[in-house]
Amino acid sequence: VRFIGWIVAVPVAFIVIAFAIANRTPVGIHFDPLPYELDIPLWAAVIGALAFGFILGALIRWLFDHRWRVEARQGKRHVRALEREISSLTQRLDGAPGGAGEAAK
Known part of the structure; x- marks a missing residue:
């Protein structure tokens, strides 16, 4: 079972690394209506949004269970x-x- 996990994790890690290298362009994150703006690389915004969604979904599932x-x-x-x-x-x-x-x- 651990071996299968590695078979899945290694390609996913390579894909994430390639995505991060290819998308280093800074993007502006605006927090409307607040006057704050954050400039971060595109890969950080995308992976951060995915991580936030995963954590939020896990929390909701935990509450319903x-x-x-x-x-x-x-x-x-x-x-x-x-x-x-x-x-x-x-x-x-x-x-x-x-x-x-x-x-x-």
């Missing part, structure tokens, strides 16, 4: 409680007179 994380946490607690109950019932059965626990195994 909150319900599933809560349900998973509650399910784990329920499973642990049931495992404790099984353990205590098994101990009670093993300690019962007449060796009922041995017959159940």
Whole structure:
């Protein structure tokens, strides 16, 4: 699996590097209605916008998945409680007179 990741990552890295080298022209970023302007290379604006979109999308996905994380946490607690109950019932059965626990195994 790691090898496949490298097979994908290396060409993508080369493409990003080639894009950055080919697009070094400065562009003006205006923050209307604020009086601020930022001159940065085109590649930085494009890659920055992509990174911002990726992070924003990941944040939105994380917020919408909150319900599933809560349900998973509650399910784990329920499973642990049931495992404790099984353990205590098994101990009670093993300690019962007449060796009922041995017959159940």
